[in-house]
Amino acid sequence: MSLAETGFLTIEEIKKLGKYPSEERFKKGPVAVIECIQEIPCNPCESACRFGAIELGEPITNLPTLNEDKCTGCGLCVAKCPGLAIFIIDKAYSDTMATVSFPHEYLPLPEKDAEVEAVDRSGQVVCTGKVIKVLNPESFDRTPVVTIAVPQDKAEEVRGIKRL
């Protein structure tokens, strides 16, 4: 089953593109994971990155490519992607925990330190998470970005939380 049949990506589909950050890069701290595999006319991620870490070029249907060495994991691209398809993963958050940052355009927003139900790409609850921060500055243009801590082995699965 693929994205076009189920509506969600599998980690295999994402990794097949060869654009997934390397394990060495994950060890260094937060990095962007871009889950965009269809050639649609869209390029705001490229100009969103002030470090030039996202390359797309012409035509605008090209897929974005992350330069993992330039990416600082700052997360500016997360709120800019109209497809809500960029996540920041920090596998080096602690010895056992990782963090996942994702766009969350629902009200009410979760509170810092709250326990939340973390869901995977298909919406299934996979574990509980703890809210580390909720960013919603004007520059995000009403796309709040939530960061939650989850067990390290869930970092590649968790992509959101259940609506509150």
Add this chain to the structure above:
Amino acid sequence: MIKKEVVVIGGGPSGLAAAIEAAQRGAEVLVVDSNLKAGGQLFKQIHKFFGSSAHRSGTRGIDIGTELLEEAEKYGVEIWLNSVAIGLFQEKKIAVERGLDVEDKKLEIIEAEKIVIASGASENAVRFKGWTLPGVMGAGAAQTMINVNRVLPGERILMIGSGNVGLIVSYQLMQAGADVVALVEAAPKIGGYGVHASKITRAGVPIYTKHTVIEARGDKRVEEAVICELDEKWQPVAGTEKTLKVDTIAIAAGLKPLVELAVMHGCECIFDPLLGGWVPLHDKNMESTYPGIYVVGDIAGIEEANTALEEGKLAGIAIAEALDYISSEEAKKLKDETWERLKGLRMGPFGEKRMLAKEQLLAAAEAAKGSAEEHQIAASAGA
């Protein structure tokens, strides 16, 4: 009779873009719009748009709508609201019904040098047992309710159709506080963008491809929906029926261009399912087969707001050129740039078929123009 230089019928993205382009170069432009506010579907589009970051992508549709209205005002575009163009007669005369109430209603006839028809499209229906029950509605209607009127159509929604409209409206219904119980799609694959689908699957909405709705049940309104699987020949598979507790069934089964005005004035049309049905032929200036009448946006083939904006610009530039407000060199430069952007928007697996369909439409328009000229030559030779 009122005389105007340029009249744009429909104040959605394509109509406003055409009006702004023509007005900023000196043309006197009137936009006739049937709604309380111009902007078309833009004020329902609360999501961030795709497209090129050089041209407002990443900006929410509602904000693009506000920007367009500000620009239109800046360039002196006159806008008639609550005004419905009810007829288009030769020679370029528009019948407009102004006002909402019967007492206020007034019929105006406008004669225009150039007319842009930006009438948009209407939603397709899907017929099934019980489809006339209250609670069955177009996805566009549900979107108007939540994002314009701020009224939730229901609490438990079944969405029919997985094109971008079905996916985006499902997402927005959840943002508005409803639950989307399921989305069904008759085709084996999801029609819209994967990223839009992923937003709703992440929120827990199951997407059933090769499924359809066969019945809506309820006493005075929808209380249940019956869905079932479809076989390779798109026929219901007996025994696969599932009953879902829903109070609303939203239908996103595509759109149909609103071509009536163009047909009334004798603009030639062709039938192309890829473009939504009957569409008026047009050339690269967006001019129909009737000189001085232009067609832009969904009437010229169902696409989306970004392409609608660019098509509107093309017509506005072409009109400014035809009315001698800009030189043909300047017009060519502007039109070439716009066509480049349009090409970019129509690339990739989702745009290619539309690009091809639009190319065929342009070729058919050229052919129609050629044969009209031959007729003229033959007629004058005969005389």
